[in-house]
Amino acid sequence: MAGVRLEGIAKSYGQVRVISDLDLAVGDGELLVLVGPSGCGKSTVLRMISGLEDVTGGRILIGERDVTRAAPSKRRVAMVFQSYALFPHMSVADNIGFGLKLSRTPAAEIRRRVNEVGRVLQLDHLLDRKPRQLSGGQRQRVAIGRSIIRDPEVFLFDEPLSNLDAALRIRMRLEIARLHQRLNATMIYVTHDQTEAMTLADRIAVVNAGTVEQLGSPMELYERPANLFVAGFIGAPSMNFFPATPGGGETDIARDGLGARLGAVAREAATFGIRPEHLSPVASDEGDFSARIEIVEDLGAESLIYLQTGLAEDSLTMRVNAGAGLAPGNDIGVRIDRDRVHAFDRDGRAVR
Amino acid sequence: MAENGGLGKSGAQSAASGSQAADAAAKPFDPWPAAMFVILLCLSVLFLAPTLGVLLSSVKTTREIAFGELWTFPARIYLGNFAEVVFNPAVHRYFLNTFLVTLPATALSIAFGVLAGYVFAKLPFRGGNLLFLAIVSGMFFPPQVILIPLFRLFNGLGLIDTLWPIIFIHTAMGIPICTLLMRNFFATVPGALREAAILEGANEWQVLTRVVLPLSLPALAVLATLQFTWIWNDFLWPLIFTQSDEKRTIMLGIVNLKGQYSVAWGVQGALSLIASLPTLVVFLFFQRYFIKGMTMGAVKG
Numbered sequence: 001m002a003g004v005r006l007e008g009i010a011k012s013y014g015q016v017r018v019i020s021d022l023d024l025a026v027g028d029g030e031l032l033v034l035v036g037p038s039g040c041g042k043s044t045v046l047r048m049i050s051g052l053e054d055v056t057g058g059r060i061l062i063g064e065r066d067v068t069r070a071a072p073s074k075r076r077v078a079m080v081f082q083s084y085a086l087f088p089h090m091s092v093a094d095n096i097g098f099g100l101k102l103s104r105t106p107a108a109e110i111r112r113r114v115n116e117v118g119r120v121l122q123l124d125h126l127l128d129r130k131p132r133q134l135s136g137g138q139r140q141r142v143a144i145g146r147s148i149i150r151d152p153e154v155f156l157f158d159e160p161l162s163n164l165d166a167a168l169r170i171r172m173r174l175e176i177a178r179l180h181q182r183l184n185a186t187m188i189y190v191t192h193d194q195t196e197a198m199t200l201a202d203r204i205a206v207v208n209a210g211t212v213e214q215l216g217s218p219m220e221l222y223e224r225p226a227n228l229f230v231a232g233f234i235g236a237p238s239m240n241f242f243p244a245t246p247g248g249g250e251t252d253i254a255r256d257g258l259g260a261r262l263g264a265v266a267r268e269a270a271t272f273g274i275r276p277e278h279l280s281p282v283a284s285d286e287g288d289f290s291a292r293i294e295i296v297e298d299l300g301a302e303s304l305i306y307l308q309t310g311l312a313e314d315s316l317t318m319r320v321n322a323g324a325g326l327a328p329g330n331d332i333g334v335r336i337d338r339d340r341v342h343a344f345d346r347d348g349r350a351v352r
Numbered sequence: 353m354a355e356n357g358g359l360g361k362s363g364a365q366s367a368a369s370g371s372q373a374a375d376a377a378a379k380p381f382d383p384w385p386a387a388m389f390v391i392l393l394c395l396s397v398l399f400l401a402p403t404l405g406v407l408l409s410s411v412k413t414t415r416e417i418a419f420g421e422l423w424t425f426p427a428r429i430y431l432g433n434f435a436e437v438v439f440n441p442a443v444h445r446y447f448l449n450t451f452l453v454t455l456p457a458t459a460l461s462i463a464f465g466v467l468a469g470y471v472f473a474k475l476p477f478r479g480g481n482l483l484f485l486a487i488v489s490g491m492f493f494p495p496q497v498i499l500i501p502l503f504r505l506f507n508g509l510g511l512i513d514t515l516w517p518i519i520f521i522h523t524a525m526g527i528p529i530c531t532l533l534m535r536n537f538f539a540t541v542p543g544a545l546r547e548a549a550i551l552e553g554a555n556e557w558q559v560l561t562r563v564v565l566p567l568s569l570p571a572l573a574v575l576a577t578l579q580f581t582w583i584w585n586d587f588l589w590p591l592i593f594t595q596s597d598e599k600r601t602i603m604l605g606i607v608n609l610k611g612q613y614s615v616a617w618g619v620q621g622a623l624s625l626i627a628s629l630p631t632l633v634v635f636l637f638f639q640r641y642f643i644k645g646m647t648m649g650a651v652k653g
Contacts, residue, residue: 052547073553085548089566098562099552146552 002063002153003028003186004049009058011044011210018044019210022058026154027202031180031187035197035233036207042190045207046156049188050079062153075154078147082159084139086131086146093118093127096145103150117145137168144179157189161196173199194234198222206230228348231273237304237319239273239342242312273342276304276319280335281326287333291316293326307334410434410621417617433622437609443623445598446605450584451630453515453601457522458579462572464523465530470560472531473538474546484535490528495588503592517593518601522583530575537571538564573641581631602627 004026011019019041026032034042047053049060051072060068067075086095094101096117097110118124121141131139140160147155157176161169177200180187191197197204198218206213206221206229214226218234225231231239284290291307294315305318305326318334326332343351409417410433412426437443471477472484506517541564549559565572590601600608606623609616 050551052550072551077551079548079551081544081548083542083544085542085544087545087549087563098549102553102558146548150552 002065003030004154004188005059005061006045006049007059007061009045009048009060010056011041011048011053012056017210022210022212024205024212024215026186026188029184029186030202031189031200033189033191033197033201033204034207035191035194035204036213037233038192040207041210042192042207043158046079046158046188046190049075049154050077050156051075052079076152077154077156078150078152079156079158080140080143080147080160082162084131084143084163086139086142088131091128091130092123092134092142092145095131095142096123096127096149098146099150113149117149120148121145136164137172140164140172141175144176148179148183153186155183155185155187157187159191160189161191161193169196176200195236198234204234206233208233224350225273225342226350228271228273228344231342231344231350235275237276237317239275240279240312240316241271241273242309242316244270244272244343270346271344271348273344274336274340276317278337278340279316279318280337281305281318281320281324282333282335284331284333287335289334289336291332291334293328293330293332296326296328298322309334406621406624408621409617410625412618414616414618430618433618434626436619437622437626442597442608443602443605443626446600446602449515449599450601450603453518453522453590454580454583457519457526457583458576460519460523461526461530461579462534462575464527465532465534465575466560466565466568466572468527468531469534469536469538470556470564472535473541474543474559474564475556484531488528488532490525491532495525499588499592506593512593513595513599515594515599518586518589521589522579522586526579526583530579533571533575534568537568541567569641573638577635577638580634584631 004024006022006024009019009022009024010017022045024032024045034045036042044053048055051067051070051074055068058068059066062075062077087098090098093111093114097114100110100113114127115124118127121144123138123141123145126134126138126142131142134142140163143160160176161172164172173196176189180200189196189200201218203215203217204221205215208229214221214230216224221230221234225234225239228241232241281287289309289311291309293305294308295306297304297306299322301322303320303322303324303326305320305324306315307318308315316334320326345351405422408425409422411429411431413430413432416426416430468487472480502517502521503512506512511517545563545567546559549563554562585603586601587603590604594600594604597608602623606620606627609619609623
């Protein structure tokens with residue numbers, strides 16, 4: 001096993017610069033998640049590490065080896081594709097053993113290791129089937145089996161769960177987490193799903209427009225987002241934002257001295273952010289500001305309340321426990337958890 | 353095949369209209385399925401008539417044919433024509449020559465088409481599209497244009513009255529269609545399969561032979577059938593490049609079998625039927641590979 005280091009990686013397609021001067025270090029045995037909106041360049045980064053895509057500039061190191069110009073097969077990396085990319089004309093066993101067969105491993109040895117991997121991934125009874133006879137989750141496990149059999153130093157996952165339905169996605173997410181615990185391998189995992197990122201990652205790199213916006217543990221990103229983008233991307237439902245100087249002073253943000261107090265926290269703040277779970281309902285004449293309930297989404301254990309306020313044009317989201325007895329159309333007061341307010345300056349950077 | 357599809361469709365239509373008629377008795381008569389059926393019937397008669405004619409004359413004696421009763425069924429099936437053809441050593445020679453031309457030319461043109469098609473589909477390079485167009489445009493050269501230069505060329509090489517020019521020309525003339533078909537088929541094989549194989553340590557040759565080609569059996573089957581039939585049935589190039597009877601292919605042989613003073617219709621008919629058997633066998637053999645959905649299950653759920 002080995003860590004991965006990217007030094008000043010750049011990638012251009014013709015005149016279009018997709019990634020410029022990207023530095024990233026993944027520790028040995030770490031599971032790093034690259035998360036970002038589609039088209040942000042996270043998959044390109046992964047493909048450059050795998051060698052499927054050339055770099056325009058910079059260096060890629062796996063362990064102490066410089067693999068920037070090495071052929072994909074020489075990098076000792078394995079990749080799990082979003083589409084699984086199983087060979088449809090081969091049985092599950094042949095799919096898993098394909099790499100070993102190419103490296104001229106003796107047939108008996110291949111069979112032994114395929115059986116072992118099959119047992120680990122609970123595929124033993126499916127080894128003779130063709131991919132088209134498998135369910136989505138089984139296919140994904142075959143793809144993982146093909147990647148682990150050759151003991152690669154680094155695992156690359158390119159949105160491996162995107163093609164699965166919601167329930168299966170959660171199960172496979174758990175299986176990948178178990179796999180990481182058992183193999184203790186270096187893994188780089190690309191997804192656009194922030195929940196996947198939060199649940200799986202040792203560390204998350206939030207990627208936007210070809211640059212890393214912030215790198216840190218899931219809770220770090222959740223509690224101390226470095227900028228507006230990360231604040232809005234991490235957490236579901238996403239953080240509420242409202243301008244620090246609400247229009248015309250007609251809103252009641254100043255009530256109870258909130259405006260002044262927040263102002264004391266961050267004098268140069270342009271935007272405040274507060275997560276839905278850090279708002280709480282109170283009687284209509286109390287709280288930090290008043291709001292009208294627009295929509296109530298009951299999720300069972302909890303409810304999401306969409307509020308119309310004078311603070312922002314968009315409605316604010318509030319997360320409350322179920323059975324709070326809130327109905328659309330009602331006017332309520334809302335209290336803000338003061339310690340959890342985030343402030344951002346005019347450039348969108350967090351002010352602390 | 354078009355006939356089958358057409359008939360199937362009209363059949364489905366009439367079945368549908370039939371069940372609807374049961375529901376609502378006052379359904380007006382729809383003339384379309386009937387008209388379609390009549391048209392297709394006429395067409396199939398038109399297509400099958402020559403074959404039937406040949407078949408009929410092949411089982412008649414020369415005497416019967418000489419009486420001009422071309423379309424009547426013979427009173428007694430006469431197999432002498434077939435015997436004459438099957439036991440004729442010249443015919444054996446024609447068959448051997450035709451195989452010697454058709455098999456290598458089919459195999460070579462498909463092999464080149466596979467290699468070129470793979471590069472055009474999976475390994476794009478600067479100017480690749482232009483080159484692809486140039487190769488495909490080779491399909492549109494009328495043979496008459498290149499006939500005389502080719503004759504001079506092979507004459508200069510001393511290869512006239514051998515099978516080499518025919519093999520060479522059919523290989524070359526088959527490359528455009530083979531490249532076109534293989535490129536288009538390879539383009540449907542998901543790129544992720546190639547990338548997965550490469551990450552597993554495969555080189556491009558192994559990607560082609562172990563992953564892409566096994567998935568392309570339908571395309572290979574179509575090409576093998578097409579090329580085999582075209583080359584087997586070719587009349588022009590063997591006519592130009594062979595002179596002696598030992599080098600003739602089967603299509604020239606059919607013409608050759610007519611006697612000096614009379615036309616042996618029966619014998620020619622028999623040989624025509626026997627000569628078309630290999631193409632039929634090839635079609636039947638490859639037919640089972642015409643399977644759709646070979647790539648199903650490769651990607652996505």
